[in-house]
Amino acid sequence: MSLRIPTDLEIARDAAPEPLTSVAERMGLPPELLEPYGDHVAKIRLSALTELAARPRARYVVVTAVTPTPLGEGKTTITVGLGDGLNRIGHRTSIALRQPSMGPVFGIKGGAAGGGYSQVVPMERLNLHLTGDIHAVGAAHNLLAALVDNHLYRDNALDIDPHNISWRRVLDVNDRSLRSVITGLGRRVDGVPRQTGFDITAASEVMALLSLSSSTRDMRARLGRIIVAGSRAGKPVTAEQIGGAGSMAAVLSEAVKPNLLQTLEHTPVLVHTGPFGNIATGNSSVIADLIGLRCGDFLVTEAGFGADMGAERFFNIKCRVSGEAPDAAVVVATVRALKAHSGRHAVAAGRPLPEEMLQESPDDVRAGAPNLVKQIENCRLHGVSPVVAINAFPTDHASELEEVRRIAAESGARSAVCTNVAEGGRGAEDLARAVAEAAEEPSAYAPLYPEDAPIRDKVEAVARSVYGADGAEFSEAAERQVRACERNGLGQLPVCIAKTHLSLSADPSLRGAPTGWTLPVREARPAAGAGYVYLICGTMQTMPGLGSSPAAYGIDLDEDGEITGLS
Template structure:
């Protein structure tokens, strides 16, 4: 079997102008970035505003193993499968962070015969959007320290400043730093740190904005800290928001690429799914829905993370309503959730994961059952996609199908897109098309005018299955403060581990009989949400002992090698 990169490099790419023409775009509707990628003009929204919206599909998953279970592979493969059965489709996904690309996870362009190409460009700089986010973010950070240096006219309390620097590299040594050392001319000494770029509120804003005017307003609303009267200080107060918006003028345009089978793909934004909302951009989805019959997008991590935020945050700001949820699972992950087997990154898999074990699947399916229930809370039909591995047996697959349908899934279908591309996604595509035609009654989990605690309680008890919520004193004070500020009408973006339905990554399956702890609550006023912290959350990853970047290089012919 060839590597993912070898498959991608041997693909038959079409010039992106041909891909654009397939979805009705003219030369005036996009800007070329080389031969195989382009940026789509936002004017397309006005040009095609009279067209009916296509069907809107969100691909999510059960709680994954640390290795992931093929959600992006399934997202891409489903779009190709829809085309293979005669349906026109576009896939919309996030741009990966360079931190994971060179760290533990590696690339995020899919895998096998279900990939977005050019794979090297997708996983590396693409068209520079993440760099624009980083520069806009760091410009504001520089304005903050420059303001302190020149007398602090806004009377900012330095101990309340919550705006760090960012860089799109996993670098644990930068998590905590001291600024302004070396004398008065080098600024005011204070503690700060670095986050990875995709954890920036600017990235979350890029994914939720709807036009240039909107992104300008959102950037202006960013809160960087408080003055000594405990009033919020914003990017607008620092007169930095206009410059930040100008830096984002090209990044706001979605990027057009293609799959291995030349299915159009819009790649745009890449916010974290534990701290931020973990979804690609509203703009990409809005454009795609006017250009095709089916739009397939995905949400980060499991349904308790990215999907809940897709529904309660992204759909609120976009006004779009999904027609179907695809729930990706694997036999391997279900066995892990039984507690019988462990999956540890960098270590060989337990041989038992490749042996038939119906009992472990039945026990581990408690997680699948809960995640189906979570999707059904929003009134949307659920199709379970069983991502096929060669070790899966017919009895195991049938067991998952039966459990899924008995517990509320519209259908459960094996997906073989990794090995067979669109051809391996035909059955899944047929099931999804039927589910979209079945209708649904979309609803949010909570009303925006509910008190902050009520919204948190709804997510904790309904989505996570907690018995209740306990608040530390810091969180209690923040709730009081944010309510006084008028921020209590914002949606909630819970920050928690992706490795469990609960706050504790060690609690597999379907945790019960626990209280969800809320350590702190922080505002993302520009993005438009509050994010409670459920335990310690890392916003700057570290590299493993053997980073994926060790293998990345050029060969003697100048071709990139080592990406996966």
């Protein structure tokens, strides 16, 4: 007998998934609404949106977190565990998650489907291609790019300013060499030379747009509104004008349908879209949630990064679009994150935790409390009851876990220690009970700011209320760009503030809940198709690179053709 702990892939492969039609049946989804896509994956037809509309609405729970360390706090595993836990205590529950990007799978991560006994299966499918939605987003995005360059190469009838083309290209790969490129070199027939670059597909506005569409028709209209460039006269040039929106919609006609998978414990999981968490919303799709909300007692969805990031956009962008009010918010915290927020330890991605951080120290946990307290408040700011989920690691001490619970209680929040990574849904039953209680309270959800406020005021509102800043300071360029957005009729859009996810502030090195600082807004860019204005407040990397020993080196097929090395 081996005492070795099985890898995520081994656990996932040992699992016997339930036939997906049975999983769907428990959601009240008849087989006619499913399109099977290989074993244990299906797409859900969009006729579900109308066919299920009269059903009772599920409670809507968003899973967010304290400001994460570079290691991540296990938000996906808690989301999965909570779904399983709610099902175990008798509430019919579905989960909604983003599709992981394939690029990082071969870069640093090696996989992203939860972990341990809280996983989504089949994990190889989830991590690679799934049903091809990300590829479709890339194909639609790059088709538009080709049409823009072809317009320039032909008669440039729209008088596009070649130095003012904002539409780049995308690929789902970590490739630093593509960040900045010159295209169109060669002979006359090889196009017009200009400097541009590639982002990873998850950073495409098409991805954000897909995640915020509420129907195929809505998606088609949003595609038309994408701004690709400015004319020499300074007017925005759209995808509709370029003649690309219809074909992009055709390319996306399958990708607009959510995918159905399951957890190891057969809880239904709607996986759909994967927009970036800094320049985009970091939330899975509106369509998946609209369907999932008609499929049982609870829908648990995950928002990216901390409550100042993904949850803020969930409350102020996604829920505004969907018209659906959340009933509870789970704030995932870990002992190690609060210790890191004490400012007494340095934690870096790709490196093991510093030895002294593993020593028992409730005092370090207490020193990191302000971050948790602020993120709890950030849920309440939007009228939603917070529940603290403490993701327990084997190296945590009981006194430290207790300290986190005490901090939550002092903030008036329910809390539960979760051991679902090691134990499956059983380890999240306490959390499930706390969430079910919190969701019983009547929702007082309201967005933070009115749509018709000036863009600057919206940014100020988020900066002061959510980030704890003294205000926002706009560069001259940003001010000019904000004025242009408002002049072009985009002033009513919500804002998406692209700052670091590693701090409540705009400085990734500041731990806890920094005060006495001002949000520096460098640029303001319209995402007119997706439906928000995004503000650049720091250096946002939209194309990752590979490390010196990429995860790709360890991934292969075994003798039976099975994938090895994903984790």
